[in-house]
Structures are given as C-alpha cells and as structure tokens.
Amino acid sequence: MGDSIAALEKPLSEIETDFQAFEIPTQPRFVSDYTDEIMQNLVAHSVHTAAPSFIGHMTSALPYFVLPLSKMMVGLNQNLVKIETSKAFTPLERQVLGMMHHLIYDQDTDFYQSWMHSANHSLGAFCSGGTVANITALWIARNQLLKADGEFKGVSREGSLKALRHYGYDDLAILVSERGHYSLGKAVDLLGIGRDNIISIPTDNNNKVDVAKMRQAALELARKNIKVLAIVGVAGTTETGNVDPLTELAALAKELNCHFHVDAAWGGASLLSNKYRHLLAGIELADSVTIDAHKQMYVPMGAGMVLFKDPEFAHAIAHHAEYILRRGSKDLGSQTLEGSRPGMAMLVHACLQIIGRDGYEILINNSLEKARYFAEQIKAHEDFELVTEPELCLLTYRYVPARVQAAMQLACEQVDTVKLARFNELLDGLTQFIQKHQREQGKSFVSRTRIQPARYFRQATVVFRVVLANPLTSHDILNQVLVEQSEIAALDNEFLPALMAMIALK
Amino acid sequence: MGDSIAALEKPLSEIETDFQAFEIPTQPRFVSDYTDEIMQNLVAHSVHTAAPSFIGHMTSALPYFVLPLSKMMVGLNQNLVKIETSKAFTPLERQVLGMMHHLIYDQDTDFYQSWMHSANHSLGAFCSGGTVANITALWIARNQLLKADGEFKGVSREGSLKALRHYGYDDLAILVSERGHYSLGKAVDLLGIGRDNIISIPTDNNNKVDVAKMRQAALELARKNIKVLAIVGVAGTTETGNVDPLTELAALAKELNCHFHVDAAWGGASLLSNKYRHLLAGIELADSVTIDAHKQMYVPMGAGMVLFKDPEFAHAIAHHAEYILRRGSKDLGSQTLEGSRPGMAMLVHACLQIIGRDGYEILINNSLEKARYFAEQIKAHEDFELVTEPELCLLTYRYVPARVQAAMQLACEQVDTVKLARFNELLDGLTQFIQKHQREQGKSFVSRTRIQPARYFRQATVVFRVVLANPLTSHDILNQVLVEQSEIAALDNEFLPALMAMIALK
Structure with missing residues (x-):
C-alpha cells in the first residue's frame, strides 16, 4: 500500500458485494486460499492507519516490535479474568496499572508496595477502551455516592429508584464541558441517570470549560435538589484537543463534595513528556483518570485503562462468584466491568519498557x-x-x-x-x-x-x-x-x- | 512447555517479585533484551491454556492459522468504531454478525439482503466479550420498555426514576435461573435496576430452570407492581453446562410481554453441530442471544457477540456525534456499548470460512x-x-x-x-x-x-x-x-x- 491511505478507492457499496454471503460455508477451506482472498477484498480495502499522511484520527502508527509480541500474546490466549487462566499476566497487568498510576499520581514507594499487588485493592482497571473506562469510573462513583446506609442496601443492590428515595435526591447530574466525549452520554444512559442529566457547560474561547458557569449550574441543580454525582474534566477534547482547567475543576469538585473524573483517553499520554506534562497540571487531583494506550502510546487497538487515586475505590463494584473470583483471590475480574479479557496489558508493558x-x-x-x-x-x-x-x-x-x-x-x-x-x-x-x-x-x-x-x-x-x-x-x-x-x-x-x-x- | 499446563509451578508471590517496579523505566531497551526477559518471567509463568490436559476452563485451544492472521489484524490496526478507520472491516463484521444471526434465526435471503448492510439496522453487536454482550442486550431491552411516550422523553434521556414514575412501575426485575452468569448481576447493577431485582429461580434436578416457579415469581412481582423487564434463558450454564427449556421460556416471555434474552456465551457454538443443535431448541425464539466466539469457536480471547432477532432492536441505544457516527452512516459505533474497537471480527470470519x-x-x-x-x-x-x-x-x-x-x-x-x-x-x-x-x-x-x-x-x-x-x-x-x-x-x-x-x- 506504500504511503497512501488506501490501496485504491472503491465505494463501500462495491466492497459490500464481497461480504454478502450470510450462510456459514459448509466446506472447510485451505488457509492459503482464504488468505489470498482477504488480501484482495479486505486488506487492500482497509485503511492505512499507519500511513504518515493519515493524520485525521487518533488511531496511531505502531512500532514494529508490537507485531511479533501481539502474535505471542494471542497465541498464549490468557484470560485475565482470573489467575487460573493468566498466572503471571495478572501481576504484569497490575504492574502496568501501577506504572500508569505513578505517572499520574506520583505516590511513594510504600504506596505501591502496599497496594499494587494487593488482593483487595486496585490501582485501576484495564479494559477494551476509553468508553468502558469512563463507564467504569462513573459506575463506581454512583455506587459510592448511593452506598449502603442503615437499612438501605445500596444502589448496587436496590437500584436507582430506591437509592434516590433513600438519599432524598430528585435526580443525579454530571457536569462536563460541551466538548465532552459522547461516551459520557452512553455512560449516563446505561447507568439510568439519563442523558438529559449530563449538564453541558459552555467553553471559553479556547474550548476549555468555563468553571464559573459550571459552578453556577451546580447551584441551580442544588436548588432543584439534584445531586451532582461527578464533574468530568476533559484532558484533550476529541474535537479540538484542549485541556480543561483541571486544578480549578478539582477545587469545585471539593466544594460540591462530588467525584472528579478526568477523561484523558487521548491526552493522557502527554504526561509521558516532562517538557509538556504541565499542560495537564491538576490531573493528579482527579479521583479517577481514563487513558487509552491505543491512542498516543503506540499500542494496538483494545488497550484502555482507568486509574483510581484511592486503591479502595473499586470496592463499590466488587463482585464474586463461586467458580471464579473467590473472595481474597487476586483475580482481576472481581473489580472490572468486563469478564473474560485478553492479555493486552502485555503490549502496554512492552511499549513502556522498550520505548x-x-x-x-x-x-x-x-x-x-x-x-x-x-x-x-x-x-x-x-x-x-x-x-x-x-x-x-x-x-x-x-x-x-x-x-x-x-x-x-x-x-x-x-x-x-x-x-x-x-x-x-x-x-x-x-x-x-x-x-x-x-x-x-x-x-x-x-x-x-x-x-x-x-x-x-x-x-x-x-x-x-x-x-x-x-x-x-x-x-x-x-x-x-x-x-x-x-x-x-x-x-x-x-x-x-x-x-x-x-x-x-x- | 510441552503438554504440561505450566512450565513450572511458582507461587504467585514469587512471580510478583518480577513485577514490583512502579516507575516507567527511563531508558529505552533493546527488543531482544525485553523479549528474553519476558520469556522467563512472563511466558514461562503463563498458563498453557492450549494444553490437552488443561480441561478446567472455557478458554479454548487455537488453530494455528489464527496466529499469523491475528498479527496481520493487529498490524492493520483498524478501528471498527467507524468506516473512516476500518473501511472493508465494517462490511466484514456485518457479515460475521449476519452469519451468526442466520445460524440462530435462519431467516431468508430477502431478510439478509435487506438488513445485513443497512446503515440504520444491525443484526447484532460485536464486542469484547459475553459480559458486554449481556449488558448490551439488557440495556436495549430496558430502553425499549421505558421508551419515549408523549411528554416523557424515554429512560435514555430522563433516567430511571422518571421512567418508572412515568410508566407507574415500582421497580423492574429480571428473571433468571439460579445458575445464571454473574455478568447479569453486573448488568443490573450498572443499569440501575439493582442486584436484588435479579430474581433467582430454582432449577430442577438437571440444573434447568423451573419454568413453573418462574411463572409464579412473575405473578408475585406483578402483585407488587414490579415489571418484568426480561427473562434470561441460560444455554449452557457456566457451572454445569445445562440448557434451560428455551421454548417454554419463550412462551412465558410472550405471556409476560417482556424481552427474552438467551445467554449462550459458551453453549451457542453447539449450534454449529447439526447433530446436537437440537439441544438448544427454542433459541430461535429469543429476542437477543449472546455468543462468545472465544469460547468454543476456537477464536482468540476478545470476540463476543450479541445477536438481535429484530434488526431495529438497537435503535433504542443509537447515538450520534459530530465528528463521528453521523446519522445515516454505516459506522458501527453508533449502536454499540464500546467505542473504539479492534478488527477481531476478522478472526471469527477466518474460522468460519477455514473450519x-x-x-x-x-x-x-x-x-x-x-x-x-x-x-x-x-x-x-x-x-x-x-x-x-x-x-x-x-x-x-x-x-x-x-x-x-x-x-x-x-x-x-x-x-x-x-x-x-x-x-x-x-x-x-x-x-x-x-x-x-x-x-x-x-x-x-x-x-x-x-x-x-x-x-x-x-x-x-x-x-x-x-x-x-x-x-x-x-x-x-x-x-x-x-x-x-x-x-x-x-x-x-x-x-x-x-x-x-x-x-x-x-
């Protein structure tokens, strides 16, 4: 394909003609025949995301070494949901989360020695991408806000209706810049909070959220007895790449006594630059941070992460099952949204070490x-x-x-x-x-x-x-x-x- | 590693000593040095899931051909969230979903010609695994049940509290066998329904759900003004491998006028056997079905799917954004829980064609x-x-x-x-x-x-x-x-x- 972004331009409708069969073929095929076919009808019509002139999206070029390593990772076919199907991949993933936690929060040696490999703690959750990372953060924040209290068994067990009744709120809301990512809309939809309860706050001339207007919106919500569940700061908006004033947002979250999440899915990688990390100043004040390694960290698609300031944060979603995820085990699956998951953390580990x-x-x-x-x-x-x-x-x-x-x-x-x-x-x-x-x-x-x-x-x-x-x-x-x-x-x-x-x- | 399940048994606490560093290393490393190191401290202590004597979990052995293909898939680094970053991978994924839909629902040529590649329809959603698949199905079912109606803008926009108030329900519930997978608990937790509203129905002596008891439970819920959102049939329980009486469950769902989801994450692959597919009789009556290709379909970890009987089902979660997922586009991301996703569907496609x-x-x-x-x-x-x-x-x-x-x-x-x-x-x-x-x-x-x-x-x-x-x-x-x-x-x-x-x- 050379440096062009596609071997040849062919309308999608024509490409679709090669993918019309809807019955699984009866006869097995030779691998070589299949490969020849997909080279022509799939690979030739894929997008050359690694082309130097492909500068339209966040999907990054990959360093060559990730290819043989990814083949090894796929071949090992570990399942990170539990130790029995992942063994050393579990401490490796915990280490990757520890390193990313340190990149953001810079805690001391004692902190990481105490919590990085602790069965009942987690410094974050590895997942398929930023959307699941954002959902995970807001899910935990909701469950923590509406936790068990006296006779009330918590939103996790009793659901939203009883939770809001118990705590006496008329609704929950999330405050975020009008430039917030659409995954936040999915998150509040899923969580039963409702898309109308994402309060979209105007931005200034530099596409950064206007904190004064956010404070004002919070006051109005309080008057309507709507509790602010979380403020989300955007560290690298998807459309313009700007970073919200994170330090001020952290201060506002403290005033409102609410969760402070930073969506740095794309921009978080800039923390790896000592020269420019000041652009994300205040991110260390966030209660949770989303970073996608498959964006600017040069890792293949499928490597999302959410990091938690407090190693006990994920307790609010901890779950257990008999054949798996027994209490006290180090199984990663007990504190993640996803169940079975591949060993993608290995590719992040490799990039962090090799680069x-x-x-x-x-x-x-x-x-x-x-x-x-x-x-x-x-x-x-x-x-x-x-x-x-x-x-x-x-x-x-x-x-x-x-x-x-x-x-x-x-x-x-x-x-x-x-x-x-x-x-x-x-x-x-x-x-x-x-x-x-x-x-x-x-x-x-x-x-x-x-x-x-x-x-x-x-x-x-x-x-x-x-x-x-x-x-x-x-x-x-x-x-x-x-x-x-x-x-x-x-x-x-x-x-x-x-x-x-x-x-x-x- | 030969045929043993692990090269040598080493306690996890010892393995963890190799994963203690919490600072991202400063200096780059040679790929060969890194590879040598992980061969010893990671690969040697991974689990040999492909060993013929590893018969404890659902993580399958892989056919050799998926390894070079997976390397190609990773190298192409397509992002299936939208056409612009996936091109031919989008129709390929739609074809895979079409083939799996046909395997379950066996509709006619017209059906697949009309809907398989239709921009505003989807025969299912590809995702990282069965948990996300189950969550997706129940999310859509909830949004469909509590849809916009007159002044009410739907649960998706207004949230659970107002939705339940509008429809006059005191709560929602999901009925499932006591052998249901723990991911259903996560789903109702996330969705704000609450884990206590998963009504666990006893099984008979063969670990199949007792439909009479389920009907009775539904009647009791109705008396308490709790609406049954969905019945979930288990087609292959995780712990005992039994299949619920799907035809009877479908009939009950019809009586209750509720959604019927079948969790066939593991067992669904048995539909590929003409000799044994009768064991899953009734699955074609389900409104939605979860199948994991990374379980018994010999595809690497990370290939979950949920199939929808009705091509319009996913409308209840459709979402759009300016820079992506524009209305009328064929972008897959507008009807999935996840955002950016890898081209894993290619490996399912390969297995279906080659095997x-x-x-x-x-x-x-x-x-x-x-x-x-x-x-x-x-x-x-x-x-x-x-x-x-x-x-x-x-x-x-x-x-x-x-x-x-x-x-x-x-x-x-x-x-x-x-x-x-x-x-x-x-x-x-x-x-x-x-x-x-x-x-x-x-x-x-x-x-x-x-x-x-x-x-x-x-x-x-x-x-x-x-x-x-x-x-x-x-x-x-x-x-x-x-x-x-x-x-x-x-x-x-x-x-x-x-x-x-x-x-x-x-």
Missing part, C-alpha cells in the same frame, strides 16, 4: 511541536484559516480564500451574523467537498468535524481536524496536504463560485 | 462425545462420583471413596441431612486439596466450583468442573486425570482419614 520515558519524551514532544509547525504554516498561508490552535497535537482549520477571509473579518466587526452565517454555510460545503475528495484521492486523510468558534459568534462551523502522532509524518507531508487541499478547492464549482459571487455583491 | 460447518461439526461432536465418554469412566470408577451429567461438553464430579459413597447413600435414604452435611464438609476439603495439588503438579488442570445437587438436598457441594473443547484431549489423558486424582487423594492426611473415621464410627 521508555526517554523514547516517549521524543515521540510526544515531536508530535506537539509538529502541530505547532503545521499551525504556523496554516496561518502563513493566505487561503487557510486556523480555527483552533494546537494545545496538545490536535488542531482544526479550514480553507477560506483570502478575499473571503477579509470579507468575513468585516462582517465580524459589524456583527453581521446573517452574512457570516451565509459565508459559513458555503464554507461548510466547501470544507466537506475538499475533505471527501482528499480522502477519495487516497494520498492523505484529514478528518472533519463541526465546532462553534467564538470568533463567529458560536455559529456551527465545519473544519478539518488533524491529529499529529505518527513520527513519520514530515513537514513536507504537512505542506503537501495544504497544496492538495488548495488544488481540490479549485475543482469545486458550487461553493467557491457562490462565495466569490457573495464578495462581488458587496 | 466451515463441516469442520465445526466434527469439533463440536467430538467435544460432546468426549464428555459422555469421560462421564462413563467416572461412573465406572468406584471412587468417583459424577455429580452432573454432561448435556453439552461440561460435567462436574468429585472423588468419593466407594465406602463413603455407600454410607452417604444410606444417609440419603434416611434423609439424615446432618450426617450428609458432615460428609460433604469433609469431601469439600478433599476436593479442594486434590484440585490444588493437581494444579500445582502442573500435569493437568480441572477447575472447581460449588453447586447444590438435588440428591444431597441442595447442600452446597464442592466439585471438579471439566470443560472438554480441546480436540487434542485424548481418552488416555482423561483416564490419566482420574489416576492422578486418586493418587493425590491418597496423599491427604486430613480429610480422608476423617471420612474413614466417620464410617468406622457408624
């Missing part, structure tokens, strides 16, 4: 600095607009011809939101046109999303979204992405002419 | 027949007692010296439950002694659990538990397991002498 802090320092710094370089190129180019500055290694921008930029600048000054909306509508079409064509050309890939930039009075605006984590993405490739996008823009005969007509009208 | 129905027919029949052979050997041996007959390929038994069996038979006839309890208590100690020693000797491994056999008036009884799925497990190996257990029993100088003394007293 090391010094290696990650280079990788992370490189990504962040490349994002700053790209931002400068975008700003220097008269026909592009940088929409959000890179705080970590994610930025958004769009193609806006210089003359349109000037006209929009004027409209902004005149607060002519009607005109701005017309510009933005046409620009949205143009951005989508460019993004789709670029993907279809198969040379490079940026993603797109819709955000509400402060400068445009929060009008919804479609932007290109770039995540720079692949160490092989060169400055040349980034420059080429802009050249390609300018060329594609020139092919558009719908939105661009309309934009030019608008300017001419004026 | 084929004919191959699975041999593998499954072989396992079931081997279990019947082993049961005969246990019954024929005067010092062993078969506690539960194999219905699929799982059985339980224990070592009970012939003279003790005779004395217990008498106690049973005299309904001398006090004496029986004393026997059972000593036998429990002996069973645990044998099981632990056998595991430590490292030649073979059976697991143990605690069940309540009808013949002992439901007294809790510790038993050996054997799952026969590895095609390389020979009759010789099974016979040898009994020889080894008899030899270990003779080493016990606590429980066996006490049992003999009890008999002498009489």
Whole structure:
C-alpha cells in the first residue's frame, strides 16, 4: 500500500458485494486460499492507519516490535479474568496499572508496595477502551455516592429508584464541558441517570470549560435538589484537543463534595513528556483518570485503562462468584466491568519498557511541536484559516480564500451574523467537498468535524481536524496536504463560485 | 512447555517479585533484551491454556492459522468504531454478525439482503466479550420498555426514576435461573435496576430452570407492581453446562410481554453441530442471544457477540456525534456499548470460512462425545462420583471413596441431612486439596466450583468442573486425570482419614 491511505478507492457499496454471503460455508477451506482472498477484498480495502499522511484520527502508527509480541500474546490466549487462566499476566497487568498510576499520581514507594499487588485493592482497571473506562469510573462513583446506609442496601443492590428515595435526591447530574466525549452520554444512559442529566457547560474561547458557569449550574441543580454525582474534566477534547482547567475543576469538585473524573483517553499520554506534562497540571487531583494506550502510546487497538487515586475505590463494584473470583483471590475480574479479557496489558508493558520515558519524551514532544509547525504554516498561508490552535497535537482549520477571509473579518466587526452565517454555510460545503475528495484521492486523510468558534459568534462551523502522532509524518507531508487541499478547492464549482459571487455583491 | 499446563509451578508471590517496579523505566531497551526477559518471567509463568490436559476452563485451544492472521489484524490496526478507520472491516463484521444471526434465526435471503448492510439496522453487536454482550442486550431491552411516550422523553434521556414514575412501575426485575452468569448481576447493577431485582429461580434436578416457579415469581412481582423487564434463558450454564427449556421460556416471555434474552456465551457454538443443535431448541425464539466466539469457536480471547432477532432492536441505544457516527452512516459505533474497537471480527470470519460447518461439526461432536465418554469412566470408577451429567461438553464430579459413597447413600435414604452435611464438609476439603495439588503438579488442570445437587438436598457441594473443547484431549489423558486424582487423594492426611473415621464410627 506504500504511503497512501488506501490501496485504491472503491465505494463501500462495491466492497459490500464481497461480504454478502450470510450462510456459514459448509466446506472447510485451505488457509492459503482464504488468505489470498482477504488480501484482495479486505486488506487492500482497509485503511492505512499507519500511513504518515493519515493524520485525521487518533488511531496511531505502531512500532514494529508490537507485531511479533501481539502474535505471542494471542497465541498464549490468557484470560485475565482470573489467575487460573493468566498466572503471571495478572501481576504484569497490575504492574502496568501501577506504572500508569505513578505517572499520574506520583505516590511513594510504600504506596505501591502496599497496594499494587494487593488482593483487595486496585490501582485501576484495564479494559477494551476509553468508553468502558469512563463507564467504569462513573459506575463506581454512583455506587459510592448511593452506598449502603442503615437499612438501605445500596444502589448496587436496590437500584436507582430506591437509592434516590433513600438519599432524598430528585435526580443525579454530571457536569462536563460541551466538548465532552459522547461516551459520557452512553455512560449516563446505561447507568439510568439519563442523558438529559449530563449538564453541558459552555467553553471559553479556547474550548476549555468555563468553571464559573459550571459552578453556577451546580447551584441551580442544588436548588432543584439534584445531586451532582461527578464533574468530568476533559484532558484533550476529541474535537479540538484542549485541556480543561483541571486544578480549578478539582477545587469545585471539593466544594460540591462530588467525584472528579478526568477523561484523558487521548491526552493522557502527554504526561509521558516532562517538557509538556504541565499542560495537564491538576490531573493528579482527579479521583479517577481514563487513558487509552491505543491512542498516543503506540499500542494496538483494545488497550484502555482507568486509574483510581484511592486503591479502595473499586470496592463499590466488587463482585464474586463461586467458580471464579473467590473472595481474597487476586483475580482481576472481581473489580472490572468486563469478564473474560485478553492479555493486552502485555503490549502496554512492552511499549513502556522498550520505548521508555526517554523514547516517549521524543515521540510526544515531536508530535506537539509538529502541530505547532503545521499551525504556523496554516496561518502563513493566505487561503487557510486556523480555527483552533494546537494545545496538545490536535488542531482544526479550514480553507477560506483570502478575499473571503477579509470579507468575513468585516462582517465580524459589524456583527453581521446573517452574512457570516451565509459565508459559513458555503464554507461548510466547501470544507466537506475538499475533505471527501482528499480522502477519495487516497494520498492523505484529514478528518472533519463541526465546532462553534467564538470568533463567529458560536455559529456551527465545519473544519478539518488533524491529529499529529505518527513520527513519520514530515513537514513536507504537512505542506503537501495544504497544496492538495488548495488544488481540490479549485475543482469545486458550487461553493467557491457562490462565495466569490457573495464578495462581488458587496 | 510441552503438554504440561505450566512450565513450572511458582507461587504467585514469587512471580510478583518480577513485577514490583512502579516507575516507567527511563531508558529505552533493546527488543531482544525485553523479549528474553519476558520469556522467563512472563511466558514461562503463563498458563498453557492450549494444553490437552488443561480441561478446567472455557478458554479454548487455537488453530494455528489464527496466529499469523491475528498479527496481520493487529498490524492493520483498524478501528471498527467507524468506516473512516476500518473501511472493508465494517462490511466484514456485518457479515460475521449476519452469519451468526442466520445460524440462530435462519431467516431468508430477502431478510439478509435487506438488513445485513443497512446503515440504520444491525443484526447484532460485536464486542469484547459475553459480559458486554449481556449488558448490551439488557440495556436495549430496558430502553425499549421505558421508551419515549408523549411528554416523557424515554429512560435514555430522563433516567430511571422518571421512567418508572412515568410508566407507574415500582421497580423492574429480571428473571433468571439460579445458575445464571454473574455478568447479569453486573448488568443490573450498572443499569440501575439493582442486584436484588435479579430474581433467582430454582432449577430442577438437571440444573434447568423451573419454568413453573418462574411463572409464579412473575405473578408475585406483578402483585407488587414490579415489571418484568426480561427473562434470561441460560444455554449452557457456566457451572454445569445445562440448557434451560428455551421454548417454554419463550412462551412465558410472550405471556409476560417482556424481552427474552438467551445467554449462550459458551453453549451457542453447539449450534454449529447439526447433530446436537437440537439441544438448544427454542433459541430461535429469543429476542437477543449472546455468543462468545472465544469460547468454543476456537477464536482468540476478545470476540463476543450479541445477536438481535429484530434488526431495529438497537435503535433504542443509537447515538450520534459530530465528528463521528453521523446519522445515516454505516459506522458501527453508533449502536454499540464500546467505542473504539479492534478488527477481531476478522478472526471469527477466518474460522468460519477455514473450519466451515463441516469442520465445526466434527469439533463440536467430538467435544460432546468426549464428555459422555469421560462421564462413563467416572461412573465406572468406584471412587468417583459424577455429580452432573454432561448435556453439552461440561460435567462436574468429585472423588468419593466407594465406602463413603455407600454410607452417604444410606444417609440419603434416611434423609439424615446432618450426617450428609458432615460428609460433604469433609469431601469439600478433599476436593479442594486434590484440585490444588493437581494444579500445582502442573500435569493437568480441572477447575472447581460449588453447586447444590438435588440428591444431597441442595447442600452446597464442592466439585471438579471439566470443560472438554480441546480436540487434542485424548481418552488416555482423561483416564490419566482420574489416576492422578486418586493418587493425590491418597496423599491427604486430613480429610480422608476423617471420612474413614466417620464410617468406622457408624
């Protein structure tokens, strides 16, 4: 496939024709025949996520050594739910959680010697991904808030209705930035809290949550007798890559006496950079933190983690069964959402050891600095607009011809939101046109999303979204992405002419 | 490691000494050094789950071809949450779900042509394992039951409290056999239903749920204004391998107008045997079915599935986000509990194609027949007692010296439950002694659990538990397991002498 993002562009509907059979075939097949077939109809039409020009999503390139190790991991087929089917993989996973805990919370030797391998404690939970990690954190927080009390046996046993009645709350709520990840919506849906009880707090001009507005929202909830279960800080928003003011959020959580969770699924890896970890200052005040190793830690898909400040935190979801997870055992399954799980922690362990802090320092710094370089190129180019500055290694921008930029600048000054909306509508079409064509050309890939930039009075605006984590993405490739996008823009005969007509009208 | 279950037995506390470091190392390491180290401290102390004498758990041996394919799958690092990061893997996963749906529900060509690749439909959800599959099914069922209605926006948006109030229920409940898997407890805990609202229904002498008692329980709940959300049928209990009367349960679910879920995480693979699939008759009446491919389908850990009879079922949890999962897209992530996920479906696809129905027919029949052979050997041996007959390929038994069996038979006839309890208590100690020693000797491994056999008036009884799925497990190996257990029993100088003394007293 070389460096292109796909061997050849083929519409999904055509690809689907190779996957129409719905009956399991009767006859066994030769492995070689099967392999030949999937090389053509599957592998050739997979996405080259490791291509240096694939800069649209958080799925990272992998170091070569993880491939033979993953084959070994799969072959060993350990099941981490319990010691009997994992043996040494259990202490290994506990060590990985310990190392990630230390990266965040930096406790002393005594702490880790006491709790890292303790049967009745856990420094975190390993899971398939950030969604399960976030759900786990909020599940435990809910169970701790609505715990057993006198005659009441706890929400875990009696359910939400009786729990809220017992504690006298009319409802629970979770406070999070409007940029919070959609997995939080799933979490409150699952937990019976309800999606309307995720209180979406506006962000400032830098896409960071406005803590004053969050405090105000909390007061309003209190007046309505709705208890704030948790504040969630976002450490690396999915769409703009910004980090919430974590220290202030921690202080607010303390005031409200609620759980403080930080969703650092993507941004957490930046803690591995001594130079830039200050960008996540305050994360050590969180009660729980989600980090995905399969995002910026260069581990294959399927390696999520949630870390707990308090080694007793997970007690609120501890469960036992007769044939498994007996009390006092070190079986990891007694304090996780998932049951049977593979030994993915081994690949995180391998990356931490083989790449090391010094290696990650280079990788992370490189990504962040490349994002700053790209931002400068975008700003220097008269026909592009940088929409959000890179705080970590994610930025958004769009193609806006210089003359349109000037006209929009004027409209902004005149607060002519009607005109701005017309510009933005046409620009949205143009951005989508460019993004789709670029993907279809198969040379490079940026993603797109819709955000509400402060400068445009929060009008919804479609932007290109770039995540720079692949160490092989060169400055040349980034420059080429802009050249390609300018060329594609020139092919558009719908939105661009309309934009030019608008300017001419004026 | 040869055929032993572990290279050498080393206490966990000693293994843990190799996993004490809690700081991520500073310096990068050579891959070869790291690999050498983990070969000694990890791989050598992992569990040889593929050993033919490892017959204690459901973790299966793997066909060799899955190893290179898994390396390819990991290397491609696709993210199935959306098309942009998975392309052909998305239709492949939909095909796998279609094939498994067809295996259960056997719908016609039109059905699969209409729904298998339809953007707004799903025949199931692929996930990390059976626990997430069961949670997904019950989550959807809850959201469907407590759906939007007039002013009420649905439990998904407003939460449990308002949902129950709106519909006028005092609580929800789930009815399941006392042998139901512990993941159902996690599911109701998470969903805010509460563990006490899993109504555990007694089983008959064959560990199958008593449907009459379930109906009675449902009537009592109705009197208390508690709505039955779902009936869960178990198709292959984890501890005894029995299948609930699924057809009768389906009829009861219809009477109660509730969801009917079948947890066939382990037993579902038996549908691949034309000879034995009648053992799961009625499964096609289920609204949803959980099957783990990493159990008896010979796929590596991490391949769970839940299948939906109705292609619109998952609408109740559909969610969308701006940068991903746009409405009308074929992104799989809009109808799953998990977010980012690896391309594990490829390994299921490979096994279905390469092994084929004919191959699975041999593998499954072989396992079931081997279990019947082993049961005969246990019954024929005067010092062993078969506690539960194999219905699929799982059985339980224990070592009970012939003279003790005779004395217990008498106690049973005299309904001398006090004496029986004393026997059972000593036998429990002996069973645990044998099981632990056998595991430590490292030649073979059976697991143990605690069940309540009808013949002992439901007294809790510790038993050996054997799952026969590895095609390389020979009759010789099974016979040898009994020889080894008899030899270990003779080493016990606590429980066996006490049992003999009890008999002498009489």
